[in-house]
Amino acid sequence: MDLELIWEKFITLLKVEHQVNTISKKTFTGIPFLYITALNLQQQQLNDLLIQAASQAMKGKQLTCDITFVRMKSQTFVYRIRFKVPQEKLFCCGNGCSNCIRLKN
Template sequence: MDLNTIWEDFINRMKLDPAIIFAEKKLMAGIPFLYVSVSSHISIEQSTDTVKKHAVKAMKGKRLTLNLYFVRSEKNLYVYRMRFLVPQEKMFCCGNLCFDCIRFKDN
């Protein structure tokens, strides 16, 4: 699973939203930040809900979770620390007879 394609899909969805003027991902010290410029009548709560809505659509059908934290705002620009997280558990059998092998899980 390539997270770059998830990010591209997410950013493209954000740009199509009429309430969003500008959306961009910036990496700083290896941490992804989302810069969102919105219409002047949009509140921080509405902006956050919009970000979550489009992130859920971009993650649909994949085993990802969203980590979203509001960082700061300046007029109608909001900055979030945002990550798509991949599960930490094994999803396939590697053949090394591991004690936590996916074959031994009860579904």
Template sequence: MDLETIWHQFLTHLQAQEHILDAKVQKRAGIPFLYVESKLSREELEYHIRKWSARAMRGKMLHSETIFFRASDDLSVYRHRFYVPQEKMFCCGNLCPDCVRFK
């Protein structure tokens, strides 16, 4: 699975929204920051980010995390990342409630 294609699909859908003027991602110290320029309120913008990240992750074993970082005028900055969830791959024999045997 290539995260670059997920990011590309996510940004393409996000930029296609009529109230979002521009959206881009930049990595700073290895952390991806999402820069979104729009006239939407913070709640509406976060709804669109969640919606399109879910659409980009559909059918893949991924999760996303979006944390508001800062805003100035029409530019909002979020720390946004797609990641593979950490799950147990084998049974350790400790009778864990989330054991892979129960899936």
């Protein structure tokens, strides 16, 4: 699964929102951070907006999203956002593995 497509859709959905002025994604030590400048938005409103956009971007995919507020400075909000792929097996490979998906109840 290409997470870059999910990121593109996520950022596009946020850019459509009229209350968001600028969005930039920066990666530090392998962790993506989103810098959002939004006028007349409270942190809780922006959290709700991020959750809604993430759920739309992940629709139909087996992903989870971790959204963490980091800091705010002069109307620029910084969030650590990660889209995570599940770590469990999703199919049977036919090798009789001890953690086979067929053996789950």
